[in-house]
């Protein structure tokens with residue numbers, strides 16, 4: 001694998017002071033350890049028809065989608081005082097394909113009989129068994145301008161660079177050129193969107209902004225789709241509302257584990273996954289010119305789709 005990686009196109013992010021290098025593999029950009037994990041998964045991962053994949057490009061609502069799906073799927077096993085979401089970052093509760101060993105997923109499947117698995121891989125690069133097993137896929141996407149800002153802060157903070165040392169204009173330009181984690185972002189969304197047209201019963205698309213503006217409808221849709229529908233009695237008893245509140249930004253970002261924890265003693269602090277969660281935060285960073293430029297390109301790429309990414 002090492003030799004193959006050496007042959008791939010490489011890009012070192014100048015705005016991150018050369019501290020991060022991405023590789024272009026199967027038409028998407030990715031950092032080395034996630035690339036290695038992705039290739040390992042492509043070679044070894046065996047999906048079951050009952051698996052449910054939570055897929056996303058980075059910074060589009062992954063953490064939120066995972067919390068909701070986990071809370072929905074485990075609601076008969078745990079309540080709000082016993083859920084693992086109180087003590088673990090959600091990324092440790094729902095295995096991440098590129099980071100998990102196959103055994104870990106198998107153990108999880110047995111332990112919790114939890115069908116959930118998450119990945120940032122583009123649709124075209126999913127392990128073959130994910131497609132051949134015909135398992136379900138939920139894909140979340142988000143306004144591209146907020147994704148750019150969210151990714152900017154995440155990467156900058158992960159590398160401990162203050163804003164004055166990490167010019168936003170350069171981060172923007174790189175993203176615009178398609179060089180972003182698992183990007184180009186447009187291609188990532190288009191891949192899942194096209195697949196959802198071909199396999200609508202197996203692929204559900206959710207939009208971050210819709211989840212915010214209409215949480216109840218979308219959370220019920222998610223629960224139905226992943227095979228854990230709410231009963232009328234549950235709805236009456238407020239179970240849906242409670243899950244929405246518990247998994248909401250206000251609650252999750254204030255849990256001690258998410259304020260001060262580090263997963264498995266790793267480098268990244270949990271709080272980095274909970275920044276602001278504000279729609280339209282891009283307005284604090286974009287010039288008029290940047291807005292026009294990214295919207296023009298996004299319009300060109302999405303004109304046929306009916307999807308609104310801006």
Ligand code: PAP
Pocket residue numbers: 056057058059060061062063064146149150151153247248249250252273274275276277278281
């Ligand atoms: P990841 O791909 O690294 O897992 P992801 O969860 O997709 O990141 O994106 C993080 C964004 O979701 C952050 O957005 P911001 O930078 O604009 O603030 C984060 O704040 C937001 N987020 C995290 N949890 C929630 C939540 N419960 N509700 C809404 N937004 C959330």
